[in-house]
Amino acid sequence: MTELSDLELIHPLKLFDIAKNEKRFLYASAPMVRYSKLAFRQTVYAYGTDLCWTPMILAKEFNRNRFARDSDFTISTNGPQPPTIVQFGANVPQELARASSLVAPFSNGVDLNCGCPQSWACAETLGAALMEKRELVRDMVVETREQLRRDGWAVDKEKDINNPKGRSVSVKIRVHKDLRKTIDFIATVLGPERDRHIDWLTIHPRTRSTPSSTPINLEALEILTSTFGTRVPILLSGDVFALNALPFTSPLLTTRPTITTTTTPPRDITSCSSEHPRHNQPPTSLPNLPHVSGLMSARAILCNPALYAGHSTCPWSAVEAFLNNAVRCPLPFKLVLHHLSEMCGPGMGADKSALLTKPERAAMMACGNMLDLIDFLDGRRGVRRGIFTL
Numbered sequence: 001m002t003e004l005s006d007l008e009l010i011h012p013l014k015l016f017d018i019a020k021n022e023k024r025f026l027y028a029s030a031p032m033v034r035y036s037k038l039a040f041r042q043t044v045y046a047y048g049t050d051l052c053w054t055p056m057i058l059a060k061e062f063n064r065n066r067f068a069r070d071s072d073f074t075i076s077t078n079g080p081q082p083p084t085i086v087q088f089g090a091n092v093p094q095e096l097a098r099a100s101s102l103v104a105p106f107s108n109g110v111d112l113n114c115g116c117p118q119s120w121a122c123a124e125t126l127g128a129a130l131m132e133k134r135e136l137v138r139d140m141v142v143e144t145r146e147q148l149r150r151d152g153w154a155v156d157k158e159k160d161i162n163n164p165k166g167r168s169v170s171v172k173i174r175v176h177k178d179l180r181k182t183i184d185f186i187a188t189v190l191g192p193e194r195d196r197h198i199d200w201l202t203i204h205p206r207t208r209s210t211p212s213s214t215p216i217n218l219e220a221l222e223i224l225t226s227t228f229g230t231r232v233p234i235l236l237s238g239d240v241f242a243l244n245a246l247p248f249t250s251p252l253l254t255t256r257p258t259i260t261t262t263t264t265p266p267r268d269i270t271s272c273s274s275e276h277p278r279h280n281q282p283p284t285s286l287p288n289l290p291h292v293s294g295l296m297s298a299r300a301i302l303c304n305p306a307l308y309a310g311h312s313t314c315p316w317s318a319v320e321a322f323l324n325n326a327v328r329c330p331l332p333f334k335l336v337l338h339h340l341s342e343m344c345g346p347g348m349g350a351d352k353s354a355l356l357t358k359p360e361r362a363a364m365m366a367c368g369n370m371l372d373l374i375d376f377l378d379g380r381r382g383v384r385r386g387i388f389t390l
């Protein structure tokens with residue numbers, strides 16, 4: 001973690017406010033273990049993302065190990081510093097509070113992961129296992145807010161919206177099979193009507209055991225947002241594949257023109273599948289969800305970091321931006337390759353055109369180092385249009 005003084009950070013609730021005034025959703029990039037590192041966050045920020053999540057960081061390790069801190073959380077000292085929410089995995093109030101205290105000077109807010117379904121996490125009462133521990137989650141966010149206040153941060157939510165010391169505390173959840181349990185969970189974690197414990201809530205409307213290929217539970221989202229959406233801003237995480245293909249309507253859904261990448265090669269039929277059935281279904285009448293304040297994308301933004309700028313597929317310029325950022329804020333080479341294979345393949349939206357064909361992507365994956373990779377992409381892009389300017 002880099003030392004940096006005088007970092008002026010915007011309060012995330014101010015970003016919600018700005019988006020609302022612009023009659024649009026707040027655009028967020030999801031926490032993604034391995035992937036939502038600085039170089040990627042900078043890339044999506046360049047394409048209109050308002051708020052970027054780090055991958056989940058284990059608070060206990062972060063508190064105890066300097067090397068864990070250095071490897072898990074990096075910020076930019078001289079490049080764009082996207083508004084950043086650091087997400088922690090924790091199950092002890094003091095651990096979350098301590099880790100939050102460590103990152104508060106360098107981040108806009110902290111978030112608690114109550115959604116990770118992986119068995120190792122649940123076995124340790126982390127992630128989705130916390131959905132059965134609502135009092136513990138409440139205690140963790142209360143303790144964290146108090147610790148941040150003791151440290152001199154401004155944690156009074158809307159009251160501190162213009163305060164450069166303003167920091168947020170939020171929670172990301174899944175839903176239960178029995179939605180009454182989710183309602184009890186949220187009511188407990190929110191706390192008092194007039195002084196809620198969290199700045200906002202992110203809902204991933206799938207249960208711990210729902211596969212990500214199953215569409216999100218819109219009915220659950222409708223009930224939860226209509227019950228709590230006037231008390232707390234709610235972000236939707238799940239199936240945000242394209243701005244013009246959301247499975248609901250909203251007053252914040254101002255239609256923007258979709259930008260189609262003009263240099264895309266012919267449709268990559270080999271990689272097209274019916275993995276994302278919603279896009280193969282005829283349009284039906286969509287529910288109106290007026291209390292969703294923001295959108296959080298994971299799999300789709302991984303494929304297309306320019307999603308919120310209205311691009312229907314990943315443009316070459318985003319590949320170029322990502323490579324530039326990855327050179328300046330290094331990532332393991334295999335990870336760079338994986339990012340690029342996602343960005344150059346068919347994305348999650350209805351437009352399945354891809355920057356590279358399947359054989360071309362296989363050739364890219366065979367590159368052994370960064371120089372070969374840049375040469376390869378230069379060559380491919382040169383064939384399509386221009387060359388990279390790294």
Ligand SMILES: Cc1cc2nc3c(=O)[nH]c(=O)nc-3n(C[C@H](O)[C@H](O)[C@H](O)COP(=O)(O)O)c2cc1C
Pocket residue numbers: 030031032033034035054055056087113114115116172204212237238239240296297298299300
């Ligand atoms: C590769 C990957 C890593 C993820 N890591 C995290 C994480 O660290 N913390 C978290 O809360 N959710 C994590 N998620 C879940 C996403 O944030 C998101 O809630 C989920 O993928 C649904 O959104 P989507 O339909 O846009 O993919 C991850 C998802 C993916 C695909």
